[in-house]
Amino acid sequence: MTAQLESSPVTSVSVELQHQIEQYLYQEARFLDERRFEEWLDLFSDDTYYWMPTRGVRYERELDKEFSRRDEVSHFDETKRGLEERVTRIRSGMAWAEEPPSRTRHMVHNVVIEPGDSPDELLVRCNILLYRGRLDRDVDIFVGCREDVLRQSDDADYGWLIANRSIYLDQTVILAKNMSIFF
């Protein structure tokens, strides 16, 4: 692990590491937007867990219950195999929600890096804004935050693997007819 941790009032990582991780996330976004799903899958570790909880409207005093828990239902609850099945579906030519394909643009912002649980891991938080255009006139906009565990790997083409991803959307009722895309 060579993650250079430095201390400052707002960040514990070096400019170099910050730059490297941001570029990694941009590359990932590019794979998705260019529908290079197989290359995107290669960014995930074999033991990855990809999760998006559901969300409800709660009053302040019960705000700890607004997201579904890990042992409840979720929008995405995926292993690597599960993500591969989703790509298989899209590539089948019969996934009508993606045939004709959606047009996506993943914007990644506010990237904040912290030490992970183990020396070769980082906890990377970012905000995402995802625009989806479909057919002639369909538009969906998803905004939320992602919490990734990035694991350093000498074998990985891009130096890091996504070992865990949690996605928290800022919608409760999803205002889209489906989520046939990746976050």
Place this chain on the structure above:
Amino acid sequence: MDISDLVDVQQGTLDPRIYEDEEIYQQELRNIFARCWLFLAHDSQLPNRGDYVTTYMGEDPVLVVRKRDGSVGVFMNQCRHRGMRLCRADAGTAKSFSCSYHGWTYDLSGNLVGVPSEDDAYHDEINKEEWGAIKVAKVDSYKGFIFATWDAEAPSLLDYIGDFRFYFDAFADRTEAGTELIGGAHRWVFPANWKFAAEQFCSDMYHAPISHASAVLALTPDDQDVDEEVFPMDGTKGRQFSSELGHGTGFFVESGDVLANIVGQKPADWFQGGNPEAIGRLGEARAERMRGAHATLFPNFSFLPGINTLRIWHPKGPNEMEVWAWTVVDKEAPADVKEAQRVGTGRTFSVAGLFEQDDGENWSEIQRVLRGHIAKKSSFNVQMGLGHETYEDPDFPGKINRVYCEMAARGFYKRWADMASGQSWDELMASVQKAAEASL
């Protein structure tokens, strides 16, 4: 507009204006959603006194509350003073409900119990008993599923479920302990009329191999072929049931092992013979041989036995619906069965579900096409299996047909037209009686 002219079940045709006309929609809200028994919540969502969920009956918001005496109260989620929504959370626990506009306060039964400055501003002259929240006419529950109706004239819940009960029990009554919901709900919007979804779950196995081809393919193991054993194309390998009350279901019998691929082998085994209590309660036809079922309890409550998704199609105008979906499990199912269902149901039937993603594409595009003048003038075809029903299936009672069929759609729309056009409950229930006699 005379709605009964828009549905012709003898010829098997539908006038597509039933899906997009604002005037018809208002008649639906008045004559269907304000009169039918509507599913609201499952018992397991309200374990303790003061627990509540908010939901809708048609477009009317309601609070569903576990009252102090342990029973369930259902009343308009609206303050009687100036009409403000009383509670703006989906769920929670409360001692009372206070309006955020002027502070009128209601107890767990919806009675008005507090009015700010009652003495000074109202001179102690307001009759609080008269200004409680608007309550539904009847609340009842069946096997843990809580329903209510605004109509005091409506038949009992059991009579309303009627001959569909045999099939509902195959889902809801597999064990004495019954079912429970897993926490968390999928909620999303389809820009399409609610009937497309309700009818599809009632009657449409025919769309599955085409609409969901990609999901069937993706979930089929590499060493398995998608053949008759997994997803039969032979309609004689399944049954469809249609109730005169508008409910319907369809399923494969014995063949059709798609459930194992969708939610996993353990839930499939549990649902298809691995639960001895279910065989004792339901008999082997229902406990072992029904596979891959779809079902709708009229008007807008649907479920998939085995896959165990449960949903309400909330109407939001003629051109939009909002889906609220949950995962339900047998309370006494083994932990690994529940866990497989928690994951497997959500990843197949939900807004991001491998199967359900493609339904939205169909319904929203139909709705968009119906903006056209010629489109509105051209009938839809619901003729599949017309005239081939039987009442003599040895295992499955009631009006039965092959699984690839639109008999249950015709039943759904017949009931819909009769109700929406304003038939009384006496007329509606008399036609049920008449059909039952004719079938003997």
